[in-house]
């Protein structure tokens with residue numbers, strides 16, 4: 290919760306930031322079953338509930354909650370095509386697999 | 397085409413800026429920024445060697461979020477600033493992100509003359525058919541009969557076709573894609589960045605909150621769907637019957653030729669003057 294304040298020569302604050310706003314991610318951990326190994330991660334505090342990922346997921350493994358935000362309804366259906374990654378305007382979802390084929394998530 | 401994961405995209409964002417970003421829910425600006433980042437990441441370029449320049453507008457806020465050399469300049473003047481950077485640092489890769497109003501209304505003169513000079517830069521026009529940031533006035537690309545705050549009874553100004561405009565002005569790489577066709581757009585951005593000369597991509601984009609709402613285009617998914625359904629690739633048009641092309645916007649690369657580039661010509665003149673003054 291540190292505050293970063295930048296001042297110019299006259300002491301006027303030119304930039305003030307609260308680092309608690311930074312890249313904090315809340316992850317929707319999907320309980321996996323069987324041979325399914327890579328959940329879809331949704332960064333809920335970046336998502337603006339536009340519905341694009343749900344509408345264009347080719348396997349329809351995503352669905353919308355009552356408030357409009359997406360959740361992974363059928364994790365085993367995900368084919369890691371990254372359509373949701375590419376179309377999301379808020380960089381808030383990823384169905385990508387990492388190089389080893391394992392789960393991809395925040396660092 | 398290299399797949400670039402969301403984690404790499406996150407690495408390109410400025411972590412000291414506030415996220416989620418300012419754009420409205422479902423606005424194509426974010427999708428297009430993601431695609432630009434993927435195109436840059438795919439090429440493994442030195443980030444210090446790329447500058448992104450923009451004017452003013454919703455789309456012109458992209459340089460705020462991307463961690464490159466960036467310049468968020470004046471409304472309509474992005475290409476003028478970019479010309480300055482390119483002539484001073486000819487090795488710099490310069491990308492201009494500009495709105496339809498920014499590039500064709502107030503900045504129309506800069507656009508056509510940069511195209512005429514064939515100065516080496518990549519212009520990405522985020523074409524949402526409206527002035528988004530200032531509340532929805534019509535722009536030179538607002539379609540016939542479309543509603544805007546300044547055309548409540550429907551717009552009757554004729555529309556610019558940005559691709560035709562810049563082809564006429566002499567641009568050497570001209571293409572059109574949409575925010576929905578991210579793979580195609582990514583490839584076009586890579587090609588445009590590697591093209592020596594003035595390259596421009598007209599990107600059909602959605603402003604669901606103002607343009608979409610005023611013209612009853614549905615929500616963000618419906619507007620994305622329209623980009624998919626109402627556009628045709630130029631390589632496919634020959635095979636389609638004319639009735640299937642009615643009302644469709646044509647995507648694709650319309651021009652890709654090599655012509656002498658402005659900075660190179662300039663350097664040649666400098667060399668020539670140096671030689672003659674030595675004598």
Ligand SMILES: Cc1ncc(C[n+]2csc(CCOP(=O)(O)OP(=O)(O)O)c2C)c(N)n1
Pocket residue numbers: 452453454455456471494495496497498499522524526527528529530535
């Ligand atoms: C010289 C000048 N004139 C007018 C404005 C007001 N203004 C700011 S953004 C804008 C229009 C932006 O529309 P566009 O370029 O289409 O971008 P969008 O917001 O749609 O992405 C205008 C007229 C300004 N900032 N500066």
Ligand code: SF4
Pocket residue numbers: 329345346347348349350351366367368369370371372373374383384385
């Ligand atoms: S990666 Fe593809 S299949 Fe998996 S959730 Fe995203 S869009 Fe759906």
Ligand code: SF4
Pocket residue numbers: 331335336337338339340341342343357358359376377378379380381382
């Ligand atoms: S596309 Fe992105 S912002 Fe839109 S609902 Fe899906 S995760 Fe949220």
Ligand code: SF4
Pocket residue numbers: 418419420422423424425454455524528529602603604605606607
């Ligand atoms: S006003 Fe339109 S263009 Fe601007 S951020 Fe909102 S949806 Fe996007």
